[in-house]
Amino acid sequence: MSTIGDEIDPRRAVLARYGILDTAPEAAFDDVVRLAAMLLEMPVSLVSLVDVDRQWFKARIGFGRSETTLSESICAHAIQGDDLFVIRDTTQDARTADNPLVTGEPHVRFYAGMPLRTPEGEAIGTLCVLDTRPRDLTPVQAFTLRTLARQVMTELDLRRALKERQESDRRNAAIIESAIDYGIIAMDLAGLITSWNVGAERLLGWAEAEIVGRSADLFFIEADRASGILEREMSTARAMGRANDERWHQRKDGTRFWAQGEMMPLRDGSEAHIGYLKILRDRTVQHRAEEALEKQTALLQTVTDHLSESVFRLTRDDIITFSNPAAEAMLGWGEGELIGQNLHDVAHHHHADGRPFPSSDCEVVRSLRTGEPLRERATTFFRRDGTPIDVITTNAPIIEAGIVQGAVLTVADVTESKAASARLRRSEERLGLALGASGMIGTWDWDLRENVVYADANFARIYTVDPERAALGAPLADYTRNFHPDDVAMFQAELDRLFAGAEEFACEYRIVQPDGSHRWVIARGRLVRAPDGTPLRFPGASVDITERKRSEERQAALVELGERLGALHDPTEMAYAGAEIAGRTLGLTRAAYGTLDKTGRYLDIARDWTLPGVTSIAGRHRYADYGSYLPELRQGRAVIVDDVEADPRTAPQARGFRALDVRTVINLPLMERGHLVAVLCLHDAKRRNWTPDILDFVRNVVDRTRAAVARLRAEEQQELLNRELSHRMKNLLAMVQSIATQTMRSAVDVDTAKEVLAGRLIALGQAHDLLMGGALGSTLIGPVVRGALKLHEDRSGRFHLDGPDLEIGAKPALSLALMLHELATNAAKYGALSREDGHVVIRWSVRPDADEAHLVFSWREVGGPPVIKPARKGFGSRFIERGLAGQVGGTIALAFPPDGVTCTIAAPLAAFQSDT
Template sequence: MSSHDDDAAAHQREAEARRAALALYDILDTPAEAVFDDLVRAASLVLNAPVSIVVLVEEQRQYFKAAVGFEGPEPPLAHSFCAHAVRQHDLLVIPDATRDPRTVNSPLVTGPPFLRFYAGMPLVTPEGVAIGTLCVLDTAPRALTDDQTFILTTLARQVMAQLDLRRALKERRTRERRNAAILESAVDYGIFATDLAGCVTSWNTGARHLFGWSEAEMLGRSADRVFVPEDRILGTPAREMETARTLGRANDERWHLRQNGSRFWASGEMMPLRGEDGAHEGYLKILCDRTAQRRADEAMRQQTALLQTVTDHLGEAVFRLSLDGAITFANPAAEAMLGWAEGDLIGRNLHAIAHHRHPDGRPFPEAECDLIQALRAGTALRHRETVFFRRDGTPIDVVSSNAPIIEDGVACGAVLTVIDVTERKAAGARLRRSEERLALALNAAGMIGTWDWELATDTVYADANFARTYDVDPDRAATGTPIRDYLRNFHSDDLPVFQAELDRVLSGSGADGDDFACEYRVLQADGGHRWLLARGRLVRSPDGTPLRLPGASIDITERKRAEERQAALVELGDRLRDLQDATAIAFTAAEITGRTLGLTRVAYGAVDASAEHLDITRDWSRPDVVGREGRYRFADYGTYLPELQEGRHVVIGDVTTDPRTRTHAEVFRALGVRSMINIPLMERGRMVAVFCMQDDRVRAWTPDIIDFARNVVDRTRVALARLRAEEEQELLNRELSHRMKNLLAMVQSISTQTMRTATDVETAKEVLAGRLIALGQAHDLLMGGALGSTLIGPVVRGALRLHEDRPGRFRLDGPDLEIGAKPALSLALMLHELATNAAKYGALSCETGHVAIRWAVEEREDEAHLTFSWTEVGGPAVTAPTRKGFGSRFIERGLAGQVGGTIALAYPSTGVTCGIVAPLTAFQADG
């Protein structure tokens, strides 16, 4: 490209920039204005020039805004001296036009008015664009002195200052009109302003809808009238203004009063209003009706209270507390929630380890704790929100409920259930922030879109947020886009509703007059949709002709989906209540989940004993999708099985890209699966079932979807647990009978042997009482384990508790593992006999003595064996007994006969020892 072409392109760019800049000032072809006339006259007089002009240069012409000494129309741009001045952006002086090649042939020089001298100072915008000049001309050659140059430059700046002032006023009026339209269209919000005394100075349409009073009825009246009487008595309105003044904003959530006397619950925000000089002039208050949300929250709380009766298989933390607050039972969910190892919570004070301080770090004495007070008073508490602390100090938001344990009419403890609601509260906070419509109305957080629909041309001017929602280019939306570009993304089912509301507003019929309001869906690029609430107000000409429809759109997708999912949960509860078949329960849960979330397939499957296969008896699938009942091997579909076995959800948005499934993409393609969620069901740390949700498109599985699915799974699990409970009741009755017979037989054996070897009645009573107490404590542990196996650690500690007169008497070392009911009873009685003898004659009979108790699992003869040892240390010298009583015979024969192992009881002088070796399977058998 030649340099001539480059110059032409540069001139063209300058001309386009000049045209755009002139449009901002709206100055061309306007009537004469005294301020500009005065400036050109001053330039003519001070510089002693017969001609002085304010010239604005367009692409094809020049326009004289003010002129002195020049008659007739503006000369063509080709003859303009100023066209040269605007190109160089600096003062242009031509001392003699007949000698300058740029002007020598100009008709203004060669003919009337025979100009010879020119001096022009460019008028430059803040953006650096020269839009014209202030120039002086003469018919005789001359030059400018330094003083005259300064005067011309200064006057040119004054001209530009007047132009900038005109532009600023224009832009301010435009902003004020737009802001007024937006605020008046935000009819979901009550927005009003007050003076410093709290009297209303403005009242928008939303406030009229919310409270019932019109603007005329509220102007000049105190805003206190919207507060309920009890808040007025407490001085809440004044306190709110004081908070807004000192902190810059005051948030509240409380009951408010309507004109008809009814009350509504609203969240509000107040902020100070300040003038252009920064002076405090009044307050702005914005309110949003949250009554429906409050009622929904109350309904949810009631539902949560009902679910709290479910036992630990729902994943809730369950504690049994003694009257002094000590933990006597904690389920695995409780240990996991608080971060303690298995069994380590037993015996610890719950308040001291998990509820000992406030969230801000202040101490929280037991005397101030509602849970402790209810425990000691034997009263129940429901749905009490508080903060617990994990072992590492991490706070957890929880909801707790306790039920007193009453025995013989006296409270002896309580069962406490605790639910971790940290994520739920965080989600609630996010939802509340998204519902603060004030932020939306002020274009914050990108959640609101504003538009201005010009009806005559069907052109919509919109902000970037609004445009992106409809998949319209934001830059095009700002300059105006046909309405059809937005309507093409409407859900087809909602177009008739939108058109009907538009027709009503345009016709002026209906109670709401020119107020427009419509809820509809907008299709998104991923195939989903978003719910929008559009509100606006029609602008008419003086003769009533519709001109424009400005307004704002609010994303109500979460609210709509929450309503759909809440309805689905209600339906699920109603249908599950009457079902008596496990397959029907699982299918009902799958069907409601799939229909509500718009999925391809949903199934509830059982995990086999190997934990490698999933058995699906019946699944739910979309009408156009084939069902897939049968057995499935986890390894054939990816590498996520370990996550399921650990109780974690597997959430995959795209099976073709997720590292856990992408190598099995072909298998999923054959099943028509592109995204999925698998939620494991855990019982006692083992995965027993999986709830599978699948879709044939890429999905962004949001936390609310996962929460909904977990809710469905929990309710389904409750229904299945109800069936299992009925089936297990008969088995439990038979087990109770069996245990009772075994217990009575052992009591009979202990009593017979004790009485047979006793030397007198008092000795027999003392020995028999101790043995029966040990037997009772061991049996309590079995009862806590639902009459089956129990952990060896609690058995050992329980058997020795009577003899632990100070810390350190018994030093235990060994892993916690399960043992059967009969071995547990025999082990407890054996330890009681050893401890009794040690207290009378051995290590426990002196202050310095103690007993070391150790157990471990060892491989012997290709089979796991349990080794158990008792060693007395620091006691008096030991001599072997001359004869063996029942206790010694029971130690050597009772447990050995039970587990089929060997027991070695020895009497070295340093202290009694007892060693036990038996197959682990015998210890874990339940006779």
């Protein structure tokens, strides 16, 4: 058996979960010690809770002090066992002979205590009785003490369950309140606001208290309000399931912001439409960026309009979709007349010597379809009037999502040789500008005879090659040395296929960057061969598709998360699923979800996701050991550390991070009512740049996980309430049907039946109101009795009640209330309540019978007229004898002695407390 000291710390933790220490007196516990002292005939009875260095009494009778030290505690010995602990004479027992409570006041000579043991098996105290003389317990007294101790533990467990339920409700509410980057607004069917979260308050400026009950069009701009945009959104949401929009909104202070909004219908558990949910996110920065891009596009249009070179944008079919004024002037066409024309047909239809020139032989047309760039190709174009023009063309492919869409063709008129070089130089600058504007397209030309690759600056940037070296020509190895190891074989296989005779090269692969990250590219090119088939050059273009790839990966991850969350029914597993998907998608080494302990200084991680071979950090961690950023988390701010060794918040604790193989960290806080309760931790062994898109993805994972947990809690609560309501309605309807049937069967006339039925239904209603106001499925017997007699209590002192406050089930409570109503009605008509000085004595108690405890309930009328036993039993007597007794399976004795009617019922306590 463990010693007292060994059990102190776990017991303190258990006591903390009950939240009972140093609380005010409560009737439920006071009644137990009073009943224990009365039934066991002891002068002292205590509910004792054993803490680290003291024992504290939640309830006491016959003992003046509210607590003692452990050195004075006899209960500290009692909690070491599992059953009743009795010391018949404390002066003769070595454990207590020197105890100050034995040697001094109050001179305890006898002790009996029953340990209070939690469902987890931890003893936290005792229900004990003391006497100042040696004695022993009878078997009945021992049974009583054990039974009452179980009642104390039941009360404690109910208190703990209520406390944990309240904490759970607060956490669920905090999930919504912690979504501070999103405004989440609930509305009723008329569009009036019913609630909104902290994110809405931060985004729009109104506090929830001042906005609830007002129309949601308040935060739309005036023009949208006038056009009825709110009503149109609600109509679309009803018809389509959701309504998306992007528009200007306004805050409380009148300022405007561009928001991305989504409205969805809200439905209750029966799928009835009860309102709407609108989610807003501030996208002002992105909107401004799009406007800036439009301005840049307009500026580029202005630039091209004033260029002396001709610029065309062509589709893969050689159709002109853009031509600048210089192109129209060069070819002799009017403004806009070239748009939609085939460039080869209108300007490149013959050779310079007059020979026909089919488009199938045209290098410009072929390059449009293959994506092959053309550089400084000399050819002859023709004006509209047939005049030939010597030109130099440069072709930059346009490749989107890995597919060739066409090209930008720059054409310089080189008829005057003196101006040729200048025009060519400006043409190349224009092409470079077009390529550089996207920052995604890079072109190369591999000279196979010299085995060097010429590339532009964009291509060099993507492949991490010095731009000057790339422009002068660098060996292929300079470009392939940073290929991702897993993609080298695929690249080589595609290259082999090209040299084996394939028409074009197309391959997607990754380039490892200096910081350890990688970028995705798609490369396309074609071989240029000599007339004898010998490969001469391999030109092509690479497009950086990293963002598309990452977007696809993250979108797929969110879809997977939704499927995983939909199949899970445990909040811990949901949190792990979110951490796993975030860590795996972002290529991290570790992801974990942890909760803060009561002190707020420790993070408890039940389970974490790691790459194979990476050490788990499951367990308890003190935040002070890993940096000084805890205050930021408590304020609800995300903590982002690109490098733990360089960031001043973590550098002093870098050694601890190195022990966990952590170089970069992100912590996203979960707040509940303004308090930090949990954190999502993301780790990587290398430095990372936590870009906004990564943070958006992580927040999306967190928000979806929180929402799934909140939805699970709400569904569980709704299911519980629905089952309870159905159960109670069935019981109530069955009881009403029985009362009505029996009343009408025995009534002598309709008026009498109406009066009797009304009284019984009133009593039933009062008992049912009491149950609906109490705990699910049960209530205390005292309020049931008082509620049933309230109609007949015309003055004080009519009823004398005596008995412990025991919990009884809902159905026995209804039957007991109806029985008491019948007895009180008869007493008011014929018995003690018909006289001014008459009264009724009602007692109930628990009788510890051999097999099981019984509840004994008695009714005795005092001070009424002489009783005459009725010649036959009426419905009321039969109702009394059969109703409750039939419900609980006990015996009932209804007697008519001359001095007053008596009624006694005895039944198993378990039957009274059952609700089946």
